[in-house]
Amino acid sequence: MVRQASVSSIEEESQGTIHISLEHNPETSIxxxxxxxxxxxxxxxPDGMANPYFRLTLLPGQRTSAQCRIHRKTLNPVLEEEFIFELSSEEVATTTLELLLxxxxxxxTDECVGYVRIPLDNLDLSSRLDLWRSISPYEKPKDKDLGDVMFSVSYLPSAERxxxxxxxARNLRLADDSKVDLNPFIKVCISxxxxxxxxxxxxxxxxxxxxxxxxALVFSVHREKLKNIAMEVAAYHDNKLGSDECIGxxxxPPDSEDGIHCQELLTEKSMPARWYSLG
Known part of the structure; x- marks a missing residue:
């Protein structure tokens, strides 16, 4: 609480604060x-709570990323998670840590509501460094809003289906805004x-x-292969003449927070319908 009280100049529009620690070992490049x-x-x-989680990315290039677990019904989550990245001293000097809330x-669709960016070049990371940072509000780039698609996923183990x-779908648009009225269809690929x-x-x-x-699009998937299955859902514009154009x-990915939840499908047999943003 003393460290928390020492946080200065937190703007009124802040989405809160986050406490993290950083350390770099130049010998192991960790x-x-x-x-x-x-x-x-x-x-x-509506009940005055939140369901937050953070995504970590090393910039530039988003070359490495990770995600912490979801914390339910809290405004003051105790995170207590450690993440390890391989990074040389030269790379540290040009790297910025981005945390997305x-x-x-x-x-x-899960909403990104805040961010923190911490350049690593001027930090002394030779020993554990504790930091409190204000979380700035996040605004979604308007030029990347390609629309959303709603779908559900279910699995019937007895039929391996x-x-x-x-x-x-809603608010579909091509990246170049070349057409207003679209002829959309959805293609689902299992890999x-x-x-x-x-x-x-x-x-x-x-x-x-x-x-x-x-x-309903039905696929035969063996039970033992379900945990390795990834799925891509793509929206296309049927051009009638010429090639179809991908909207987004x-x-x-298999068994990730944003992916196909294998155990959920095997036990509850379904992932309920929800909106997903096209990218």
Missing amino acids: LTINLIRAHNLLPRD YEYDQFS LTVVVVR SGTKKLKKKKTSTAHGTNSPTWNE RVRL
Whole structure:
């Protein structure tokens, strides 16, 4: 609490503060980052709470990233997670640590609400360095808003059947804004590692950027292979003449917070329908 009180010039628009520690070992080229706790996060739920988690990225180039676990119903989460990255002394001098604060939403797209960027070049990381940093509000870049798609994923173990129900999409647009009225369809691709296994697509909607499908795409996936399955959901514009244009895509890696939750599918048999932002 003494360290917390020493934090100076925290702006009124701050999304809260985060306490972290950093240490770099030049002999092993290991950078150790500890997320310790966050304090005074802004409420996001009607009950005055939040469901926060942080993503860590080493800039430039977003060459390395990681994510902490989700903390439910709290404005002062005790994080207590350690992350280790391989980074030489030369790389440390040109690296900035970016922390993105997200609000988890079971039924919609997780929202990025804040960020912290810490250049490492002027820090003494020869021993553990404790830092408190204010979390600045995050604004989503408008030029990357390609729209959202809603779908659910379920698995029937007895039939070894994976079902993706594509419900609808909203606010679809091509990156160059070359067309207003689109003829969109959704293509779902199942892969394992770098090998694409199967792909299926919905019907094409016409003259709309907010279509509704409610179509089920069914894939045969062996139970033992489910944990290694990745999925890509992509929105396309049917050009009629010429090649179809990709609007954007969502990638769900196997067994990650943003991906296909293998154990959830095996036990609860479904991931409920929610919105995913196209990128």
